[in-house]
Amino acid sequence: MAYISNIIFFIAIAVGFGLFAKSLREIYRNIKLGKKIDRNDRPSERWATMAKIALGQTKMVKRPIAGILHIIVYVGFIIINFELLEILIDGLFGTHRFLAGIFGQNIYALFTATLEILAVLVIVAVVLFFIRRNFYGIKRFQMKELFGWPKDDANWILVIEFALMIAFLTMNTSDLVLQQKGALAVHGSFPFSSNVLAPFFQNFSVNTLEIFERSAWWFHILGILFFMNYLYYSKHLHIILAFPNTWYSKLKPKGELDNLDSVTKEIKLMMDPNADPYAAPPEADPNAIPEKFGANDIFDLNQVQLLNAYSCTECGRCTSVCPANITGKKLSPRKIMMDTRDRIEEVGKNINKNGKFIDDGKKLINDHILPEEIWACTTCNACVEACPILIDPLSIIVEMRRFLVMEQSSAPSELNLMMTNVENNAAPWQFNQADRLNWAKE
Template sequence: MYYLQRIIFLILTFAGIGLFVRNILKIRRNILLGKAENRSDNSLLRWQLVLRIAIGQGKMLSRPISGILHMVVYIGFVIINIELIEIFVDGILGTHRYFGKVLPSSIYNLTTETVDILSFSVLIAVAIFFIRRNIIKVPRLNSKDLLGWPHKDGNLILIIEFLMMLSLLIMNAADFTLQKMGILHSCGFFPISTFLFKNLFSSFSVESLHIWQKSAWWFHYMGVLFFLNYLYFSKHLHIIFAFPNTYYANLHQKGQINNLEFITKEVKLLLDPNADPYQISPEESVPEKLGASEATDLSWIQLLNAYTCTECGRCTLSCPANLTGKKLSPRKIMMDVRDRIEEIGRNMDKNGFFLDDGKQLLGDYITTEELWACTTCNACVEACPLLINPLSIIIDMRRYLVMEKTAAPNELNTMMSNIENNKAPWQFSQNDRANWSKE
């Protein structure tokens, strides 16, 4: 029985981690379906962003209630993994609280006390998140772009986290009770666990306590493996991708829109009377596509943004177009991009290559009405706690509509015609531009 438990533990561990690695490699494949983009400049500043934004949660506290609760969950999960390491070691070696035997008791007691307090803190924070989402019904967590699976996903992940923390507290309380009975060697300090479950476990038999302790131990570890592999289907991928996404963030000013190299060269040729019109080779004169109509037309950075999105809704809550009742939701833009690239990935898994399914990102997922509702104010970019840039996707899809389909709204077509004919956005001759000053 002793060796069987270790074998089962190893099988579950290898299966869980192996499945997780396979899923992460799938996502990596999907992200790299995007166009190349170089973000290797200024590595020092990029690492500073990772420390401040991803690790330090620098933008979360702009909304204090959710920000503080998120900090509790974040710090709690990071430190609680110390106990997970011990569970892993005990599972491999078949020991009981291995670190309690090899570390000084003062250090081990301080560590277990901290983990115990943080486990309870995370449990409370997760419960408050659940109440805010389902009872108080915070608007940004219950909008129409979260109907269906996204809303269920948010609740399911909270339930999983709650049960994992509860199992850890039960495990520690049963363990400590067995230690007090002299059944297990004495190590660790668990003030919250013993306070919560002292009366419950004081009347239990040794056999019952062993069952509770081992059941909670196994439940917590299997919960970790389940959670690890559930990430693939969940918005909680940001736990992993927040770090590379922050590192590869756009370092330019938020109002700066990138120019297309092809268009820049064409304009320079038009403005320079001495330019040689044949200096651009035929191969580079006309790109395959201007802008983006499909997820694979976007850059790998933009696809990484989509996988990193936490669906928190801060971008949509800050969007003036959305606030005035228009259909645009920056959060939905990111979710649509992720859904489409996932669909393309599944298509490739099934067929060995991408078999045209008659759909594309523009039209089937994101409508032109959404794209043209954007004011390019950058409020969504400023609001995002992980430096995601929905605006860059909107701009690229607009470029496709204008330069490939000549499908700009009438107001824009009129303005561009006026600029071409009158050298100004207004519909009167440039000779009359100074008439306003004659009075």
């Protein structure tokens, strides 16, 4: 019977990790749909940024309540992975608390006690998160882009984490009472279970306790496998992607925009008095497709921007500080990232169905993001500064603006007037250069 349990456990682990690997491959493939970008410079700074932001959670605590609660859940998630290692070994080889023999009784007692305390803190944190998100009336959690699945997803994650921790404590309590009754070898220290839960389990028989322990054990490991594969469909994918996202983040000053190489070459050509504007450069490919300015779909964005979309936590900190959104305009930087991710997934499903991308007649602009949203942006970088994992919604907005202006000559009338003035008067105002100093004559 024990062997059958081990075999079932092995199959569950193989299926769970296999499906998870498949999801990661799809995400990687979808991110590679974007343009290549070199973000491997200054590696020491990138390692430091990743350690500080993704691992150290330094930007989360700028909002202390949410930051502290998030750190509790985050630390619990990391530490409990060590417990998952023990469950994997016990499940595959039929052992009982394998790490006790590796750590020794004293260190193992400290280890299990730490896990218990963290599990209780995680339960408290997710309950407070649930109340805060659903009943506290925080504006950024009540915005229309969170209606439907995004809100349900956030709540389901909290429910799953709560259930996993309850199963963990039930497993520990049953195990502890079985140890006290002499049915299992004595390993570990369980401060919460022994002082709070164990009295409710003392009157159960050994057989009943074994059923409780095994049921909670199986629920816990299968729940972890389910949670792991649920990440693909959830905003909680940032648990994994926050690390590469912070590594590949922009190290240049936030206000510095990237210039288009094609435009830079054109300007240099215009400023060279000896250049032939009609001569093709010697390295030009006569069969090459003319370069598109800006982006109207995900294929025109770079791979880091697509990684940003997948990494978005939907926390809404960006939108809550956006001056355009605060003043009632349609722009929500969070929605920009969510819409970009939706379009990536739409393209990914198209590829899964057809083996390659077949034009579906849709684009990121208009079908997902309206020009009105794009032009509401003030390019103040508040959203970039607020993001706890260094996502850059502004870069996507700027690329879409470039497309509208340079490919479709579509811009608000005020902007068209300004550009006409710059072209004709070398300044944004409607004054001839010769008349520019007339105000001083008075």
